[in-house]
Amino acid sequence: MTELPPLRDVIARHGLSASKALGQNFLFDAQLLARIARIPGDLAGAEVLEVGPGPGGLTRALLQAGANVTAIERDRRCIPALDELSVAFPGQLSVIEGDALAIDPRPLFKGKPHIAANLPYNVGTALLVGWLSAEWFPWWQSLTLMFQREVADRIVAAPGTDAYGRLAVLAQWRSVPRIAMPVHRSAFTPPPKVMSAVVHIVPKEAPEGVDLRRLEALTAAAFGQRRKMLRQSLRSLPGALEALEAEGIDATRRAETVSVAEFVAVARRLS
Ligand code: SAM
Numbered sequence: 001m002t003e004l005p006p007l008r009d010v011i012a013r014h015g016l017s018a019s020k021a022l023g024q025n026f027l028f029d030a031q032l033l034a035r036i037a038r039i040p041g042d043l044a045g046a047e048v049l050e051v052g053p054g055p056g057g058l059t060r061a062l063l064q065a066g067a068n069v070t071a072i073e074r075d076r077r078c079i080p081a082l083d084e085l086s087v088a089f090p091g092q093l094s095v096i097e098g099d100a101l102a103i104d105p106r107p108l109f110k111g112k113p114h115i116a117a118n119l120p121y122n123v124g125t126a127l128l129v130g131w132l133s134a135e136w137f138p139w140w141q142s143l144t145l146m147f148q149r150e151v152a153d154r155i156v157a158a159p160g161t162d163a164y165g166r167l168a169v170l171a172q173w174r175s176v177p178r179i180a181m182p183v184h185r186s187a188f189t190p191p192p193k194v195m196s197a198v199v200h201i202v203p204k205e206a207p208e209g210v211d212l213r214r215l216e217a218l219t220a221a222a223f224g225q226r227r228k229m230l231r232q233s234l235r236s237l238p239g240a241l242e243a244l245e246a247e248g249i250d251a252t253r254r255a256e257t258v259s260v261a262e263f264v265a266v267a268r269r270l271s
Contacts, residue, residue, distance in 0.1 A: 004060060004085075004088060007026070007028045007055055007056070007057050007060075008028060010055055010056070010081050010084070011026070011055050011081075013081075014055070014077065014078070014080055014081045015077065016054070016055050016077055016078060016081065018189065018190055019075065022074065022075050022120070023119070023120020023121070023122075023123065024054060024075070024120075025118075025188035025189065025190060025191070025192050026054055026055060026057060026188065026189050027057045027058065027118060027187060027188060027189075028057060028189060029187055030057075030060075030061070032183070032187055033057050033058050033060065033061035034061045034064070034065075035181065036058060036061065036116070036144065036146075036181065036198055037058065037061035037062050037064070037065045037067075037116070038065070039144045039180045039181065039198060039200050040114040040116065040141075040142045040144050040200070041142075042065075043062060043065040043066055043067040043114065044065070044066035044067075045066060045067075045068070046066075046067050046068070046113075046114060046141075047067070047068050047070070047109050047110065047111055047112075047113040047114070048062050048067040048068065048069045048070070048113055048114045048115070048116055049069075049070050049071075049072070049105050049108070049109070049113045049114070049115045049116070049140070050062060050069050050070070050071040050072070050115075050116050050117060051071075051072050051100045051115070051116075051117040051119055051123075051127065052072070052073060052074070052100065052117055052118060052119045052120075052123070053071040053072075053073050053078065053082060053095075054073065054075070054078055054118075055078055055081050055082075056071075056078070056081055056082050056085050058116060058118060059071055059082065059085055059093065060085060062116060063085065063088075063089040063092050063093060067092070067114075068091075068092050068093075069092060069093045069094075070093075070094050070096065070105070070108050070109070070113070071093065071094070071095050071096065072096045072098055072100045072103055072105065073095065073096070073097060073098075074097070074098065074099050074100070076097060079095060079097050082095045083095060094108075096108075100119075100123070100127060101123065101126060101127065106139050109139075112138075112139060112140055112141040113139075113140055113141065114140065114141050114142045114143075114144065115131065115140050115142070115143045115144070115145070116143075116144045116145070117144075117145050117146065118145075118146035119145070119146070121147065121148050121151060124145055124146070124147055124151075125147075125151060125167075128143070128145060128155075128171075129167075129170065131143060132170050132171060132174070132175065132201075133170070133212055136174055136203075136207065137203065138174075138175075138203050140203075141202075141203075142200065142201065142202050143199070143200070143201040143202075144180070144198060144199075144200050145198065145199050145201070146183065146196055146197075146198050146199075147196065147197060147198075147199055148192070148194045148195070148196055148197075149182065149194060149195040149196055149197045150163075150194065151167075152179055152196075152197035152198075152199045153179075153197075154167045154168060155167055155168060155171045155177050155199050155201075156168070156171070156172075156177050156178060156179055156199065159256060159257055159258065159259050159260075160256060160257055161256070162256075164256050165219075165223045165226070165255075165256070166216070166219045166220065166223050168260070169215070169219050169260050169263050170215075170216070170219075171201065172260045173207065173208070173210075173215065173260055173263075173264060174203060174204050174207035174208075175201050175202060175203045175204055175207075176201070176202050176203075176204060177199055177200070177201040178199070178200055178201075179197050179198070179199055180197075180198045180199065180200040181197065181198040182195065182196075182197045183195070183196040183197060183198060184196075208261070208264045208265075208268075209268075210264050210267045210268045211267070214267040214268075214270045215263065215264065215267040217237060217267075217270070218234070218237065218240065218263060218266060218267045218270065219255075219263060221233055221234050221236065221237045221240070222234060222255035222258065222263075223255045223256075225255075226254065226255045226256055227254065228254065229251065229252045229253065229254060230244060230249070230251050230252070230253055230254065230255065230258070231244075231251035231252065233255060234251075237270070238270075238271075239269065239270050239271055240266065240270065242269075243266045243267075243269035243270055244266060246269055247262065247265050247266055247269070249262055249266065
């Protein structure tokens with residue numbers, strides 16, 4: 001295996017003090033990083049998009065697992081450290097300096113890449129919503145993403161729980177998310193205030209077809225007033241009450257009791 005200098009040395013040598021503005025909380029534990037890199041499955045020869053590699057902890061683990069990694073990093077200070085990794089793993093890593101929210105990564109891959117990222121909460125959620133909303137079948141094979149635990153819980157939430165809402169419906173409509181690994185806040189440098197978890201998401205083989213805008217309009221209205229009965233919260237959405245009735249869904253129920261399949265069925269009847 002390629003001998004690499006300890007990450008802490010790389011950070012000291014390149015002056016990579018964690019920037020609060022860029023939401024930087026670094027992972028140094030090689031064993032933990034190797035476990036995260038195993039979540040997508042066998043990566044030998046596989047294409048991986050890594051967003052926000054920072055000083056390259058997860059990048060190393062992905063490269064050591066045999067992946068061909070394309071990494072997008074916004075912080076210019078990290079690029080020399082990542083370039084050193086490109087030298088240590090010849091032909092396996094290409095580094096792009098830029099804002100992942102502004103880059104279309106699809107032309108960068110021959111096939112369907114796995115995506116892996118440990119990102120600040122707001123950037124990670126925005127990218128996730130974009131990846132889940134893109135045209136289907138998706139251009140990615142799997143998503144392995146670090147989130148704060150509360151967001152991870154909202155992605156995998158089941159009906160009838162407080163965490164169940166728009167994000168759960170969006171994530172579970174066409175894909176299957178699971179919490180792959182809880183990660184203690186003390187694993188990060190500097191430690192964030194809250195706990196984290198890695199979420200693994202794979203696309204469903206045969207998802208129900210429905211217009212995403214209709215599904216989003218429906219869940220926005222329903223969860224906008226989540227404590228109210230559907231007959232109240234959906235009153236202003238044209239055709240929604242008729243669609244509920246046609247699906248045999250009791251309009252006195254509340255949004256958080258409605259399953260993903262029921263939301264999809266109702267959305268398909270909206271015009
Ligand atoms: N992956 C590294 C790790 O696990 O140690 C770094 C994680 S740190 C939480 C998040 C990284 O994402 C930082 O390096 C930050 O500069 C980068 N980042 C933040 N916003 C970004 C964006 N919009 N596009 C690309 N990278 C971004």
